[in-house]
Amino acid sequence: MTALPTSIDAVETLLATQGYVASRALATVVFLSLKLGRPLFLEGEAGTGKTEIAKTLATALGRRLIRLQCYEGLDAASAVAEWNFAAQMIAIRTAEGATDRDALQTELFTEDYLIERPLLAAMRPQPGGAPVLLIDELDRTDEPFEAFLLEALSDFQVTIPELGTIKAPEPPIVILTSNRTREVHDALKRRCLYHWVDYPSFDRELDILHARAPEAQETLSREIVAFVQKLRREDLFKRPGVAETIDWAKCLLALDVIALSPEVISDTLGAILKYQDDIQKLQGSEAKRLLDEVKRELVPA
Ligand SMILES: Nc1ncnc2c1ncn2[C@@H]1O[C@H](COP(=O)(O)OP(=O)(O)O)[C@@H](O)[C@H]1O
Numbered sequence: 496m497t498a499l500p501t502s503i504d505a506v507e508t509l510l511a512t513q514g515y516v517a518s519r520a521l522a523t524v525v526f527l528s529l530k531l532g533r534p535l536f537l538e539g540e541a542g543t544g545k546t547e548i549a550k551t552l553a554t555a556l557g558r559r560l561i562r563l564q565c566y567e568g569l570d571a572a573s574a575v576a577e578w579n580f581a582a583q584m585i586a587i588r589t590a591e592g593a594t595d596r597d598a599l600q601t602e603l604f605t606e607d608y609l610i611e612r613p614l615l616a617a618m619r620p621q622p623g624g625a626p627v628l629l630i631d632e633l634d635r636t637d638e639p640f641e642a643f644l645l646e647a648l649s650d651f652q653v654t655i656p657e658l659g660t661i662k663a664p665e666p667p668i669v670i671l672t673s674n675r676t677r678e679v680h681d682a683l684k685r686r687c688l689y690h691w692v693d694y695p696s697f698d699r700e701l702d703i704l705h706a707r708a709p710e711a712q713e714t715l716s717r718e719i720v721a722f723v724q725k726l727r728r729e730d731l732f733k734r735p736g737v738a739e740t741i742d743w744a745k746c747l748l749a750l751d752v753i754a755l756s757p758e759v760i761s762d763t764l765g766a767i768l769k770y771q772d773d774i775q776k777l778q779g780s781e782a783k784r785l786l787d788e789v790k791r792e793l794v795p796a
């Protein structure tokens with residue numbers, strides 16, 4: 496088990512060893528969240544590295560990553576634990592004719608028949624130390640589930656009616672993410688440290704590309720980042736995230752491209768733009784205009 500980082504610099508270094516390039520502000524909230532044992536709430540556009548930070552932190556700290564992927568209709572049972580009905584039925588069948596029905600009843604609602612889901616798993620002691628609990632894309636669930644989470648995260652415990660309350664001996668490291676398709680309730684946010692994960696600056700995105708697509712030549716990497724940064728300022732239905740920058744670089748590398756051209760861009764736009772309207776807008780003269788700007792600006796003064 497790796498000890499928790501003792502400074503903001505140490506957080507930056509720890510993440511960097513895993514190829515994650517954090518801004519100073521993000522490294523600061525991560526540090527505080529670890530130090531104060533508070534859940535971290537990360538909000539931001541898709542593809543800005545919110546999910547990745549939880550994965551990176553788990554790997555870097557040698558902790559187990561437990562992920563609760565949220566979706567519409569997610570309920571407490573699916574998040575905490577469910578009874579294994581099939582196994583219970585078999586036990587009942589096997590015990591048919593047995594006289595001690597009360598004993599059977601009690602036995603059916605023990606841990607042997609419980610299917611553990613992420614929230615319960617996160618409250619259990621783990622060999623490498625408290626796990627990293629990633630509650631991903633919270634904005635996809637509904638308010639009742641948020642209220643339920645609020646309770647679970649306040650005391651780091653969950654209650655299973657038939658079994659009782661299970662409390663984490665050591666609180667998990669909790670990271671919640673939201674793509675902000677709706678506002679998450681204030682009460683839940685108040686329990687957490689909050690950080691808006693923005694698109695990275697040119698320099699930081701270039702560092703990310705160096706870390707994630709090191710094979711790309713410097714000139715090409717700079718062109719890619721500069722072009723994507725410009726694209727984000729256009730009026731698009733869906734702006735490209737960092738994930739798209741990396742994907743695009745990999746596509747260009749696979750095509751042996753050494754420098755951007757309007758043709759190359761229009762042939763590979765699908766790697767960065769995922770809506771036909773956006774692609775159409777950018778094809779042809781618009782892509783050329785942006786690229787001309789990029790080439791002009793990247794020429795050293
Ligand atoms: N700061 C960063 N450093 C390194 N890689 C990053 C960074 N931000 C994003 N990425 C890359 O972008 C990809 C998408 O990030 P992800 O965490 O899935 O985005 P989100 O959860 O915010 O939608 C990741 O797989 C990772 O490779």
Ligand SMILES: [Mg+2]
Nearest residue numbers: 545546631672
């Ligand atoms: Mg995500």
